[in-house]
Amino acid sequence: MKRNIIITILALLCVPFLGFSQDDAPLSKKEQRKNRSVYYTFSMGYSGTKFRDLATSPLIYKGLGLYYGFSYKRLDSKRETEVGSSFSSGTYKTHGIESPAVSTIQTIDVFYSQLYRINKLSNDKLNLKVGGLIDVSQNIRINPYFSNNSFGLDNVSTLFGSVKATRDLSKVVKNEMKRRSVSLRLDVSVMNNTYRNGYVYSGQSSIVNEPKLFDDYEFKAFSGFRMNLGIDYTMYFKNNNAIEVSYLWTGYKTGGDLDQFAMSSQVFKMAFLFNTK
Amino acid sequence: MKNIYVLLLLISSLFSCDKVYFGEDLGTKDRKKNFEYLWNECNEKYAYFDVKNIDWDAIKVKYESQISEGMSDEAFFNVLGSMLSELKDDHTNLISPLNVSRFGVKKLGQDNFDFRVIEDNYLSDNYYISGPFMHDFIANNEIGYIRFGEFTGTVDDNNLDFILKRYKDTKGLILDLRENGGGAVNDIFSILSRFVEKKTLVYYSRIKTGAAHDDFSELEEAFVEPSDKIRYKKKVIVLIDRGTYSAGSFTALATKALPNITLIGDTTGGGLGMPNGGQLPNGWTYRFSITQALDLSKDPSLEKGVPADIPVSFDWTNMKKDEILETAINELK
Numbered sequence: 238m239k240r241n242i243i244i245t246i247l248a249l250l251c252v253p254f255l256g257f258s259q260d261d262a263p264l265s266k267k268e269q270r271k272n273r274s275v276y277y278t279f280s281m282g283y284s285g286t287k288f289r290d291l292a293t294s295p296l297i298y299k300g301l302g303l304y305y306g307f308s309y310k311r312l313d314s315k316r317e318t319e320v321g322s323s324f325s326s327g328t329y330k331t332h333g334i335e336s337p338a339v340s341t342i343q344t345i346d347v348f349y350s351q352l353y354r355i356n357k358l359s360n361d362k363l364n365l366k367v368g369g370l371i372d373v374s375q376n377i378r379i380n381p382y383f384s385n386n387s388f389g390l391d392n393v394s395t396l397f398g399s400v401k402a403t404r405d406l407s408k409v410v411k412n413e414m415k416r417r418s419v420s421l422r423l424d425v426s427v428m429n430n431t432y433r434n435g436y437v438y439s440g441q442s443s444i445v446n447e448p449k450l451f452d453d454y455e456f457k458a459f460s461g462f463r464m465n466l467g468i469d470y471t472m473y474f475k476n477n478n479a480i481e482v483s484y485l486w487t488g489y490k491t492g493g494d495l496d497q498f499a500m501s502s503q504v505f506k507m508a509f510l511f512n513t514k
Numbered sequence: 515m516k517n518i519y520v521l522l523l524l525i526s527s528l529f530s531c532d533k534v535y536f537g538e539d540l541g542t543k544d545r546k547k548n549f550e551y552l553w554n555e556c557n558e559k560y561a562y563f564d565v566k567n568i569d570w571d572a573i574k575v576k577y578e579s580q581i582s583e584g585m586s587d588e589a590f591f592n593v594l595g596s597m598l599s600e601l602k603d604d605h606t607n608l609i610s611p612l613n614v615s616r617f618g619v620k621k622l623g624q625d626n627f628d629f630r631v632i633e634d635n636y637l638s639d640n641y642y643i644s645g646p647f648m649h650d651f652i653a654n655n656e657i658g659y660i661r662f663g664e665f666t667g668t669v670d671d672n673n674l675d676f677i678l679k680r681y682k683d684t685k686g687l688i689l690d691l692r693e694n695g696g697g698a699v700n701d702i703f704s705i706l707s708r709f710v711e712k713k714t715l716v717y718y719s720r721i722k723t724g725a726a727h728d729d730f731s732e733l734e735e736a737f738v739e740p741s742d743k744i745r746y747k748k749k750v751i752v753l754i755d756r757g758t759y760s761a762g763s764f765t766a767l768a769t770k771a772l773p774n775i776t777l778i779g780d781t782t783g784g785g786l787g788m789p790n791g792g793q794l795p796n797g798w799t800y801r802f803s804i805t806q807a808l809d810l811s812k813d814p815s816l817e818k819g820v821p822a823d824i825p826v827s828f829d830w831t832n833m834k835k836d837e838i839l840e841t842a843i844n845e846l847k
Contacts, residue, residue, distance in 0.1 A: 287532070294793035295540035295551065334541040336797025337611060382609070384791025384801040437559050437804040439790045441721045444764070444805060445736040446703045453721060464531070488535045495558070499535045 273313045274477065275514040280306040282483075282506025284325045288342065290378070292438045292496035293386050298340050302327020304504050308348075314364055317352040317401070325502070340380040348372040352401055362405050370397040370424050370465075374489075376500070385439045390451065391498055392432040393489055395463045397424035416473035426463035431491045432456045433498065461497075463489035477512035542795045545581050545590055551795055552594055552608075553577075556601070558725040561787045561806045565814050566602060570727075573600050588612055591798075603803060603817075604695075604759055605789035610798040619783040620693070623756035626780050626828040627692035629661065631836050642680075645673035646701075651684070653843045658687045662705070665761040667698030671743050674708055678744040686749040686846035688839065696760025696785060706768055707741035709750055709775060714738050716768035718808040721788075733808065738768060750775045751842040754822055760785035764807065766820040771810055776845060778826055779838045781819035 287299040308321025326343045330336070352368035359365050371394070378389040399422065406417040432454055434440075440452025467485040474480075488501035542548070553574050563570055577597040581590070591608065595615025598606045608615040633641075636659065641650035646668055648661040658681030681687055689705075706716070718733040754766050754777055763782040769775040787803025794800065806814045826841045 287536070289536055289540075293791070295795050296793060296797065297536060297539060297541065331541060331797060334543070334795075334797040335611070336793070338793060338797065338799060382791070382799045383793070384789055384799075386791045435721075436724060437722045437790055438792075439721075439788060439804060441719050441731075441734065441788060441805045443699045444719045444788055444807070445734045446738070448700065486531070488531060490535050501532050501535055 269313070269315070270311075273311045273316070273514075274512060276310040276312070276479070276510040276512055278306070278308045278310055278321070278481070278508045278510045280304070280323075280481075280483070280506045280508035282504055284327065284502045284504045286325070286327055286329060286342070286500065286502040288329065288498070288500035290389070290391075290496075290498045291494075292434055292498070293380070293383050293389070294338075296331040296334060296336065296338075298329035298331055300327050300329035302329075302342075302502075304506055306506065306508070310510070314359075315354045317350070317366060317368075319350045320348070322347045325504070338380055338382040340378060342379075343377045345375045345377075346372055350399065352399060364403040364405070366401045366403070368399050369427075370399045371395070372397065372424075372465075389434065389438070390454075391434075391491075393461075393463065393491070394430045394432075395426045395489070396428040397463070397465070398427050399424045418469075418471045420467075420469040420471070422465070422467045422469070424463075424465040426461075426489070428459060429461045429463050429489065429491075430456065430458045431460045431498075433491065434496065436496070438496070457492060460492035461490045463487075471510070479510040479512070481508040481510060482506075483508065540795050541797075544795070545583050545585065546578075548590075548794050548796050548798075549578060549581050549594065552800060553597070555792060555800070556598070556802055559722050559790070559802070559804050560601065561722055561730075561803045562601070562603065562814075562817050563727040565806070565817050568601065573597060591615070594798075598800070598802070601802065603785070603787070604783060605785050605787055606800075606802045608798060608800050619759065619785070620755075620757040622783070623780050624827060625757075625830075626755035626838060627690075627757065628828070628833075628836075631833055632659075632661070632690075632839065635834050636836070636839065644676055645670060647673060647677060649677055649680075651681070652688075652839075653847065656685045657843060657846050658684045659690065659839070660687060661690045663694055665694070665697030665699070665701040667701060669701040669704045671704075671741075674704070674741075675744050678708060678746050681746070682744075684748070686751065687746060688751045688753060688842045688846070690753045690839070691758045691762045691765060692753050692755040692779060692838070693757035694759070694762040695757065696762050696764075699761055699764065699788075702761055702765050702768065703738055704741075706738045706765065706772070708743070708745050710738050710740050710772060711745070711747065712740060714771055715810065716771040717764075717810065718812060719805055720808070721805045730806065733812065736768070736807075738772075747774070749846055751845055752777050753779045753838055753842060754782050754820070755780040755838075756783045756819070758820075759783040763816075763820050767807060767809060767816055770820070776824065777820070777822045778824045778842050778845070779822045780825065780827065781821045784817045784819050786814075786817045786820075 282304040284302045284304045289297045304325045306323035310319040323346045350370040352366035373394040376391040401422040403420040435453040442449045442452040465487045469483045471481045485504040490499035604619045637650045646666045652659045720730040786807035788805040789801040790804045791801040808814045
């Protein structure tokens with residue numbers, strides 16, 4: 238099953254090159270690149286997050302956090318590039334169990350995405366793009382009830398295969414074109430890598446007088462699975478700036494058994510897109 | 515409108531995706547499951563079963579029979595706490611809103627320390643307090659006495675420079691670590707770096723890497739390096755007792771490799787494993803040791819206590835004299 242998913246995604250990743258090569262654009266590549274719109278996006282919202290780290294607790298922690306994002310985006314109907322970062326932070330606790338433990342998590346994401354239109358499946362109203370996304374996530378977890386395990390860092394870096402469908406909802410209202418669109422984007426991990434704690438979570442570097450941050454950490458390639466699903470509703474202004482309201486579901490779990498880490502977030506956010514070209 | 519329904523269906527299906535990611539919710543107050551979880555965590559991660567010759571399977575049989583679903587939280591806590599106390603390790607605790615279980619290793623030996631005896635009979639009324647250190651001249655100003663009651667993690671160069679400058683003309687220093695329950699490990703190396711002239715290997719450490727009781731990492735070496743600040747080159751006596759625990763025991767272990775430092779008093783309480791922490795399915799938390807420290811002969815058995823070079827006991831019939839401190843003074847004179 239897992240192998241089939243990987244093969245499907247790899248096949249999807251090959252499609253953009255096919256789609257791109259089919260394009261007989263009258264403009265040169267350089268001209269196309271120059272004409273592409275450039276946006277700086279600033280987003281804010283709330284994230285409903287839950288996580289479980291079996292290395293320290295069998296319990297699921299849940300809570301509400303704040304989400305902030307920034308990105309640089311170049312796009313037109315044929316190609317879309319985005320590079321950016323997001324930060325979310327919250328305080329989480331267990332539910333249904335009498336527990337004094339409370340955990341805080343700050344998550345920093347850095348990402349780069351490239352999408353290409355598939356001409357055969359796109360038309361004036363529907364634009365289907367596929368490509369990839371690289372996302373590096375760093376969790377900083379503090380739970381003072383866990384003694385020497387009270388501080389934890391989890392790094393998850395993922396290469397995704399991505400599909401994005403954008404439906405143009407623009408219409409003329411009172412002789413004025415109101416530009417609107419709705420997008421649905423799915424990212425499925427092709428390669429999920431983790432850099433996190435070893436067998437007993439803590440390291441011993443402080444005991445041997447060589448304190449280090451990623452103490453006794455282990456890198457594992459192709460470990461676990463990750464998926465994102467986002468829905469964006471975008472409203473453009475006359476000056477080409479825009480406001481985007483989004484819902485994002487993101488989730489991952491690492492490999493392993495005793496020390497498996499799983500986290501999912503549902504983010505509701507609003508973004509301001511400042512057009513610079 | 516149809517599109518909106520599709521979107522809502524998609525979003526709602528994601529809530530069920532969580533189930534795929536997290537699987538079964540393991541949170542439970544079920545007594546047996548919590549007992550099993552704690553026993554298993556210790557079984558797979560505790561570092562000193564072999565050194566202490568503990569039959570953990572037999573302990574499971576002994577305590578499992580005391581568990582019943584109808585028992586009160588307090589009774590359940592006492593069973594789990596007693597099971598952990600079988601590890602005879604003060605780095606082992608069960609923490610709940612009701613109570614905190616502990617072993618009390620310092621009670622394995624007699625009480626050998628009363629600071630009031632030292633204050634009344636050895637120190638001046640205006641002894642100095644520099645950061646975490648209390649100190650003064652004793653024995654006709656020939657010796658410096660430094661009381662260090664806890665590894666607070668706040669030892670800094672300014673405190674140490676001041677103290678070592680103050681006592682630079684003494685015949686020797688006494689560092690009193692009795693009833694020091696430990697704390698921040700970095701303080702060990704900050705202090706000892708003032709008493710070495712070259713980089714010195716002081717002990718080894720290894721960490722659990724697998725479920726078997728003898729699954730450990732390779733040995734890692736712990737060195738003390740000389741500070742580039744003021745150093746004290748004369749003789750140093752470190753006073754220890756059963757209450758000298760954890761970072762206190764690590765300090766005592768390290769001094770075994772330092773020829774200018776002598777240990778006087780009673781065997782330490784041990785605590786040479788680093789405690790990690792975790793949580794039970796009912797929300798209570800626990801900790802136990804997941805590393806082993808070994809001396810230079812690669813023996814991990816000093817977890818049972820680092821012995822004094824000169825064993826001495828406190829005489830509680832004479833409250834005007836600290837026999838352990840007196841022995842240290844005589845050694846330095």
